[in-house]
Amino acid sequence: MSSLPVLNTMLNLKMAGNIAAASAPNTTEYRALVCLFFSGGMDSFNVLVPRSSAEYEEYKTVRGTLALAKNSLLPLTPTLSPGVDLGLHPALANLKTLFDGGKAAFVSNVGTLLEPVTKTQFDDGGGRFPLGLFSHSDQVEQWQTGTSDIRSPRGWGGKAADVLHSLNNTQTVSMNMSMSGGNVWQSGEEIFAYSIDPYQGAVSLDGYDPSNDDASSITAIRTRAVDRQLALDYQHLLTQEFASRKRSAIDTYQLFNAATDHDLPAGSNFNRDNNYLGAQLERVAKAIAAHSALGHTRQTFYVEIGGWDMHSKLIAGQNESLPPVSEAILAFDNCMKALNLHNNVTTFTASDFGRTLSSNGDGTDHAWGGNQFVFGGAVNGNHIYGQYPSLVEGGPLDVGRGRFIPSTPVDVYFAELALWLGVPKSELATVLPNISGFYDPMSSSSPMGFLA
Amino acid sequence: MIHLSPYHRLLTGAVMSLLLSSALHLQGQAVDPAQVVSAVVLNGYMREDWPAQGVVGFRRPGHTGDVTVNFALSGTAKINLDYTVSATATLTIPDGETETWLRFTPQTDAITEPVESLVVTLETGTGYTLTKVAAQKAVSLTLANASTKPGPHASARFLLQAAFGPDSDSTADADIIPQNVQQVMAQGFEGWINDQVMRPIGYQKPYIDWAIRNKKPETKVTSWWNRAMGVPALYPGGKAQAPDPLRQRMAFALSEIFVISDQVDGLVNEDSGMAGYYDMLLTRSFGNFRDLLYDVAMHPCMGVYLSHLGNRKADPKAGTFPDENFAREVMQLFSIGLWELNYDGTRKLDIEGEPIPTYNIATITEFARVFTGLDFAPSIVRDTQNFVSPMRMYDELHDCNAKTLLNHVTLPARTESEPDKGTAGLQDVRDTIDCLFNHPSCPPFICKQLIQRFITSNPSPAYVERVTAKFINNGAGVRGDLKAVLKAILLDPEARSPAMLADSTFGKVREPYLRTVNLVRAFNSKAVTGTYIINYLSYNFLQQPYSAPSVFNFFKPGYSPPGALSDAGLVAPELQIANALTVLASANYYYYSISDGFNQDSVPTESGVVRPQLGGERALADNVPALMRRLDLVLTGGTLSAQQHQIIREAVEAITRDNSDSYKDDRVQMAIYLISAAPEFSMIR
Incomplete structure (x- = not known):
């Protein structure tokens, strides 16, 4: 007897919110989250596209020349139909492989929300809406903080680290590591991102060597002086902050470099020289492989790849930019398997916003809800979570030009990830302050169910 | 003994x-x-x-x-x-x-x-x-x-704020005060500004055009450096002229507000066009903001960068709408910002105490219709795109219907010109620029950012309001006079008062590029070739002129570092690019540059290496306190603490004197490195 009906039932239950939440990890089990941020606002309705006849026609009508050919789409066959047949952009074959293998899933029409709102409220001014909708700077920030009612320099990855970092044996190297510089997502009250260069790794301070014991050598003299400079108490707040950042960078380097300077398992081909995302994920993989040496039971990683603000040349732009994504995520997924950490690492995507369904001639403009994906051994994959919207122009969620009111708030998407990382239910509202409007943190069911 | x-x-x-x-x-x-x-x-x-x-x-x-x-x-x-x-x-x-x-x-x-x-x-x-x-x-x-005339410390500090910092002191005179500092001391602050304003404009593009003609590999960043360094003639046979550091600093500040960048395909190989854009910023630096905003909107590089070049009116048949990219950013970043502002730069609040958005998505849709119909002007040179002339308007492609802008400003339906000279569309653009220019939020929005670029990250509301008042009326009834605005910024009591030196929140993090120019100038660093090919610092700094990662610049004006600064409600925009990588990579860059030159990796021959000239400093190698006083003045405006003096002096003196002369090099390099490594060097206060 086929097990498919059973699986379907399970997923149905999950959809109904009746299944128990993913079990929180025990405190010694290693877990890591990787945030893959597509900066600029990816046009994700050309990533996940309707294939059913009626819905494809709606898509084609509203997209015009920006519509992908139906026969070019890579068909997805989720275990449970989302009500419409969907396909992937043809450049994402590896994502299809992960999806079909049950270890990748989509979250559809997810975006920033303060409360459930309607199109009428949008038009007539009722309801509360996120600050600075459709603006890059605001929406990037909100996709990293989960708080769309206030501007905050602190993101939910940083706040999660504030809660979780005590699980780690050492704090010298921050559990939050960024391949793309400072970012809001990983900034908490106590924990900030440690920046690593995808190509060079951590950077040392040249001419500085605390182990040099020839006290009269120039290096020893310089080292002592630099240490003294950074130990001074600067009354001027900006000066002190600069000094603190430098001290921290020096201290972190030594440990990080020694721990991560090892080859990855054979066959981990990230094509680093030609694929910037691959280079970033390779560096992430090295830090994951070194988690024990770094004293980390929990880690987060931020990788970012830009160029998605395709107001023009959308078709050509995605044809050029998506293949490296496809290449890099498969390399990373394979590497996690080779490290025996496949179930311990979850990667999720984020982006400023979705883009208008209608064209400006050659590209698309800033919009709101979009489609994101997650992958990793812990993902209940081959499934479309959330609700794929009707793309028809003027549809119930369309506030104009195919800007969709999100049907899933980012808060719920992030809550699923935060709980999986081990944030206790009791702390979920600290990490995601607006979660209670959408999900009861003490509920026995998962926020979304995409993680086991 | x-x-x-x-x-x-x-x-x-x-x-x-x-x-x-x-x-x-x-x-x-x-x-x-x-x-x-x-x-x-x-x-x-x-x-x-x-x-x-x-x-x-x-x-x-x-x-x-x-x-x-x-x-x-x-x-x-x-x-x-x-x-x-x-x-x-x-x-x-x-x-x-x-x-x-x-x-x-x-x-x-x-x-x-x-x-x-x-x-x-x-x-x-x-x-x-x-x-x-x-x-x-x-x-x-x-x-x-x-x-009434400023002293050496006050003058050096002024040059760090308003220009690129002090120069190397000539070895010919007995003091340790650089010539450009002495010039400020003699002219006074206002006199110096008045003199700068009269100087001929140091354009960037002539160098690029010369380099392209002569098949030189040097890029637009080289002309940027040459101007920052005050090189008289940018290329052999070029016209020699006096340096114009105030204008160059102003244009640099403007380039960080009106951002274009070569990080997009359409501009990556367009050095000449981008230098032309920079020259436009230089031209408008002491001009009127309204003209500046119009020129920004009409420049083909901006048209490419924010994609309103080639933007068409809506086509119902094809289901296309005007591109909203420029329409949004011209409001959000270039003129009025997201929130209605008081003249002191604080947000206006509605009766419920909430900030008031300046515009909504409907406004953007209207503005997007204004910026339709623009394309490259006809080319002068066959088979090339015209990046020299402002964009050409085509009424046929422009949305000539009536539009509703902001603050009840409406544009009437217009008739397409016949033959099509784009006059209807251009009138829409002009009226729209005027609408933004006359918006009450425009003066505080622009003035506060300019204060942040020159003086302090967290100006008092009163300071912003005083500068805003000059924007609104320069004293002769003119709105938008940037010369008056800049003067108000630099001469304001908050900028000039020495008491602010003791304020724990006044001042700003000095941008990596400005730090580096100061270091290069302070030792009269130069190459045998006389030119400054220093092109590859992005990795060390996350900053390079013409190469911002996005229209949001290298850093955002509202960036507030988590920790003590955000707890105190303060912003520190430049700290956004001071992370574990850049604080060490930039220190390493100085470490090697002081001994080996500032561009040892980026030039093929020795004659191109930009080396610091350290003769004056070597002469003080045996008198370390004197060496320290000299370096402190030119590199930090004399703001090193007594403790910092002691730390550096003791390290320098710990390098043993011997019979060779190499210890002198070691001492001088140690002193310069440690000052560049001191956190004070990375501040302007």
Whole structure:
């Protein structure tokens, strides 16, 4: 007897919110989250596209020349139909492989929300809406903080680290590591991102060597002086902050470099020289492989790849930019398997916003809800979570030009990830302050169910 | 007599005593070498109207036990009348320290008097002996009168704020004050600004065009550097002209607000067009904001960057709509911002206490219709795109229907010109620029950002309001006069008051590029070729002119670092690019550059290497306090603390003198490196 009906039932239950939440990890089990941020606002309705006849026609009508050919789409066959047949952009074959293998899933029409709102409220001014909708700077920030009612320099990855970092044996190297510089997502009250260069790794301070014991050598003299400079108490707040950042960078380097300077398992081909995302994920993989040496039971990683603000040349732009994504995520997924950490690492995507369904001639403009994906051994994959919207122009969620009111708030998407990382239910509202409007943190069911 | 090397001075007093006491005892002297006291001048120049203290360090090789040192004050300056002092007859070097400081605070009097002198003479006492070096036993300071003209510290500080910092001092004169600092001292702040405003514009594009003609690989960043360095003629046979650092700084500031970047395909190979855009910013730097905003909107590089070049009116048949990219950013970033502002830069609040958005998505849709119909002007050169002329408007492609802008400004339906000269569309653009220019939020929005670029990240609302008032009316009834705005920014009491030097939140992090230009200028660094090919610093700094990662610049004006700064409600935009990578990579860049040149990796031949000229500094290698005073003035405007002086001086002196001359290089390089490594160097205060 086929097990498919059973699986379907399970997923149905999950959809109904009746299944128990993913079990929180025990405190010694290693877990890591990787945030893959597509900066600029990816046009994700050309990533996940309707294939059913009626819905494809709606898509084609509203997209015009920006519509992908139906026969070019890579068909997805989720275990449970989302009500419409969907396909992937043809450049994402590896994502299809992960999806079909049950270890990748989509979250559809997810975006920033303060409360459930309607199109009428949008038009007539009722309801509360996120600050600075459709603006890059605001929406990037909100996709990293989960708080769309206030501007905050602190993101939910940083706040999660504030809660979780005590699980780690050492704090010298921050559990939050960024391949793309400072970012809001990983900034908490106590924990900030440690920046690593995808190509060079951590950077040392040249001419500085605390182990040099020839006290009269120039290096020893310089080292002592630099240490003294950074130990001074600067009354001027900006000066002190600069000094603190430098001290921290020096201290972190030594440990990080020694721990991560090892080859990855054979066959981990990230094509680093030609694929910037691959280079970033390779560096992430090295830090994951070194988690024990770094004293980390929990880690987060931020990788970012830009160029998605395709107001023009959308078709050509995605044809050029998506293949490296496809290449890099498969390399990373394979590497996690080779490290025996496949179930311990979850990667999720984020982006400023979705883009208008209608064209400006050659590209698309800033919009709101979009489609994101997650992958990793812990993902209940081959499934479309959330609700794929009707793309028809003027549809119930369309506030104009195919800007969709999100049907899933980012808060719920992030809550699923935060709980999986081990944030206790009791702390979920600290990490995601607006979660209670959408999900009861003490509920026995998962926020979304995409993680086991 | 036993020679004490600097290395020995660094050993602890206890070890030092053990090592040397028996030897000294044999000579019959009860001298403890750890307790040989000397005096050193950290800052020897004071002025009645400047708060910088005169500082004399009392030092000893060891650090064990309290030692109370007797001293006498003499000279023409009178205590309590001309100055106050932290101690008058004795000063104790506390247990655990090698050095303590005697601090003189100048007093303002109304008397015009000659420059006065002040001498500190160490005297004998118990528990210590005096140095045998006469110059370290008695040291002198000078105290100058108040003046309407600024002194050296005030002038150096001004140049760090308004220009690219002090230059190298000529070796020809006796003082340590660079020529451009002396110029400010002579002209006064306002006189200096007035002189700068009159100078011919240092354009960037002529160099690019010359380089392209002559198949030179140098890029637009080279012309940027040459102008920042004040190179008279940018290329062989080019017209020589006086440097215009104020205008160059202003254009750089504007380039960080009206951002275009070569990080997009359409501009990556368009050096000439981008330099032309920069030249437009230079041209408008002291002009009117309204003209600047119009030129920004119409420049083909901006058209490519924010995709309103080629933007078409809606086509119902094809289901296309106008591109909203420029329409949004011209409001959000270039003119009025997201929130309605008071004139002091704070947000206006509605009756419920909520900030008020300046526009909504419907406004953007209307603005997007304005910026339709623009495309490249016809080319002058066959088969090329015209990046020289402003974009051409085509009424046929422009949405000529009526539009509703902001604050009840509406644009009427217009008739397409026949033949199509784009006059209808251009009138829409002009009226729209006027609408933004006249919006009440425009002056505070722009003024606050300009203050942040020059003076301080967190200006007081009153400061913003004073500058905003100049934007609204320059005194002659003109709105948008950027020359008046810049003058108001630089001459404001908050920018000029020396009292702000003691404020723990005033000032800003100095941008990596500006730090580097200061370092290059301070030592008259140059290549044999005379040009500055310093092109590849993005990795070290996350900053490079013309190459911002997005229209949001290298850093955002509202960036508030988590921790003490955001707890205090402060922003520090430039800290957004000061992360674990860049703080060390930039320190490493200076480490190698001081000895090997600033571009050793990016030029193929030795003649192109930009090397610091360190002759003047080498001459002071044996007089480290004097070397320190010179470097402190040119690199930080004299803001290094006494503790920082001590740390660096002790490190430099720890490099042992020997018979070779190489120790001089080592000492000078150590001093410069450690000042560049001091957090103070990365600030403008």
